[in-house]
Amino acid sequence: MLADQEGLPQFPYHPDPVATGSVVAAEVVCACCGQRRPFTYVGPVYAVEELRRRLCPWCIADGRAAAMFDAQFTDAHWRVPEEVPSDVMEVVLRRTPGFAGWQQERWLHHCADAAEFQGEVGAPELADFPDAVDHLRLEMAGSGWSAEDKDWYLQSLSKDGPVTAFLFRCRHCGTHLAYSDST
Incomplete structure (x- = not known):
């Protein structure tokens, strides 16, 4: 490091x-x-x-x-x-x-502790963290978006673009978490 x-x-x-x-x-x-x-x-x-x-x-x-x-x-x-x-x-x-963050940044939590901030990620980087993708999908629950819209949105995430995700890692169990943000 x-x-x-x-x-x-x-x-x-x-x-x-x-x-x-x-x-x-x-x-x-x-x-x-x-x-x-x-x-x-x-x-x-x-x-x-x-x-x-x-x-x-x-x-x-x-x-x-x-x-x-x-x-x-x-x-x-x-x-x-x-x-x-x-x-x-x-x-x-x-x-x-x-x-x-683009809007209001948030610090994610897991296992009764704050998680480690790992940085900004897009769809290519998220491919290595399926647990973070699951967390993003959970975040979108109740959005009214179709499964196809959610897939399109997740594929549009870009580390350096107008729609990005912020990756975190649980300090205890290693689970990856993420939330997305846009300009």
Whole structure:
């Protein structure tokens, strides 16, 4: 994993933020610790002060950035199952690099825990994760779409296109989950 090789902090719910594009190899003088760092967080920041591209991953990991700026790195406007402990959500919201979605991003859960964010995927990548495709089909239940419409939609998913999916992996059982989003 590139993040490990570069000495970046470990994020249990976002294991490789460099691969997903939430952290980039670009020098920053961190607005939190004041140190010159070789990596910059480029994902969303929910705070009063504009902090995008001004924080290092180390200050996110240890919670200093969240504490100093009352910041969150994922918006909390999604339904969290009751069995997920509040301290888990605290780690996801305030000590884990977020990711940018087209609409409102969501963090998926499984086995009473938040899942690991794996990145954006399209139909070709999803072919390796039939459990994630099943999760997407379950998400579409009640949409009123025919089976043919659902198949067409799933085949139209593109990692870099206007209709994409966000892949997660359960930290406990390894099940892959996904949700889709569009511009």
